[in-house]
Amino acid sequence: MHEIGEAARLSGVKVETIRYYERDGVVPPPDRSASGRRLYDSAAVARLRFVKRSRDLGFSIADIKTLMALAPASGRACGDVKEIGERHLRDVRVKIADLLELEDALVALIHDCDSGRSDCPALRKLFAA
Amino acid sequence: MHEIGEAARLSGVKVETIRYYERDGVVPPPDRSASGRRLYDSAAVARLRFVKRSRDLGFSIADIKTLMALAPASGRACGDVKEIGERHLRDVRVKIADLLELEDALVALIHDCDSGRSDCPALRKLFAA
DNA sequence: CATGCATCCTGTAGCCACTACAGCTTCAAG
DNA sequence: CTTGAAGCTGTAGTGGCTACAGGATGCATG
Numbered sequence: 340m341h342e343i344g345e346a347a348r349l350s351g352v353k354v355e356t357i358r359y360y361e362r363d364g365v366v367p368p369p370d371r372s373a374s375g376r377r378l379y380d381s382a383a384v385a386r387l388r389f390v391k392r393s394r395d396l397g398f399s400i401a402d403i404k405t406l407m408a409l410a411p412a413s414g415r416a417c418g419d420v421k422e423i424g425e426r427h428l429r430d431v432r433v434k435i436a437d438l439l440e441l442e443d444a445l446v447a448l449i450h451d452c453d454s455g456r457s458d459c460p461a462l463r464k465l466f467a468a
Numbered sequence: 469m470h471e472i473g474e475a476a477r478l479s480g481v482k483v484e485t486i487r488y489y490e491r492d493g494v495v496p497p498p499d500r501s502a503s504g505r506r507l508y509d510s511a512a513v514a515r516l517r518f519v520k521r522s523r524d525l526g527f528s529i530a531d532i533k534t535l536m537a538l539a540p541a542s543g544r545a546c547g548d549v550k551e552i553g554e555r556h557l558r559d560v561r562v563k564i565a566d567l568l569e570l571e572d573a574l575v576a577l578i579h580d581c582d583s584g585r586s587d588c589p590a591l592r593k594l595f596a597a
Numbered sequence: 598c599a600t601g602c603a604t605c606c607t608g609t610a611g612c613c614a615c616t617a618c619a620g621c622t623t624c625a626a627g
Numbered sequence: 628c629t630t631g632a633a634g635c636t637g638t639a640g641t642g643g644c645t646a647c648a649g650g651a652t653g654c655a656t657g
Contacts, residue, residue, distance in 0.1 A: 418583025
């Protein structure tokens with residue numbers, strides 16, 4: 340059994356964030372010690388790690404709740420997981436495409452800028468009709 | 469002189485967002501009609517368009533405030549603008565790199581998933597120690 | 598002149614996923 | 628027995644909007 344600080348160290352989720360996840364219903368409320376401190380067993384720590392990994396992969400809290408609910412299920416689960424993953428993958432690819440366009444636009448924007456210039460081409464472009 | 473709705477149409481910034489920008493100090497408070505309605509001249513509309521373009525390019529509100537302040541200045545301005553643009557460009561490139569990694573990780577995650585499977589490899593990976 | 602409807606106004610609350618206090622209690626070490 | 632770290636609850640703040648509620652105004656029609 341681990342107190343919240345150790346659970347944080349073991350899972351990579353910060354203490355405040357763990358409490359937030361509990362409030363938000365992402366993870367179930369853990370047992371408490373006689374004095375009211377949260378006590379996490381290894382399954383609870385594994386759940387926190389699951390949430391951490393999923394967040395690092397960019398899944399929303401809503402998606403993670405769904406994934407957590409699917410975890411103990413069987414049969415249909417894997418297809419549902421795949422669907423969530425593929426939807427997220429599509430979102431990520433859209434974001435990448437957007438950012439690549441953005442990159443080009445930014446390069447073009449500041450291309451002719453120079454510290455000595457009195458008439459800034461970037462500002463001009465941003466202000467142009 | 470345009471009321472806020474027309475200013476919104478001309479600039480591409482939504483009505484509520486224009487009011488938010490005013491509250492936040494991104495754009496100065498415009499003149500008012502006798503009955504208290506906001507009235508925007510073409511310079512004010514141009515400022516809104518400037519903010520819109522900059523936001524579309526991913527600049528933060530804080531950066532946009534700086535850019536707006538630099539706009540009327542001369543001499544040093546263009547170098548400062550370039551600096552803000554380059555910093556933002558670096559951020560964008562970091563985000564692109566992160567998302568490309570994420571893309572790979574997601575592909576790997578759901579690669580072996582299938583709707584018929586009872587043991588989901590994605591969930592397994594997320595739960596793994 | 599009255600009615601209706603669009604548009605405007607202010608002020609406040611909600612979104613996401615945390616993060617950061619304030620003010621308190623508990624626990625282990627010295 | 629004191630000190631300091633770590634725990635607790637509850638609330639407010641972050642960015643950049645968005646969405647009401649509840650009212651006033653302005654313009655076209657009957």
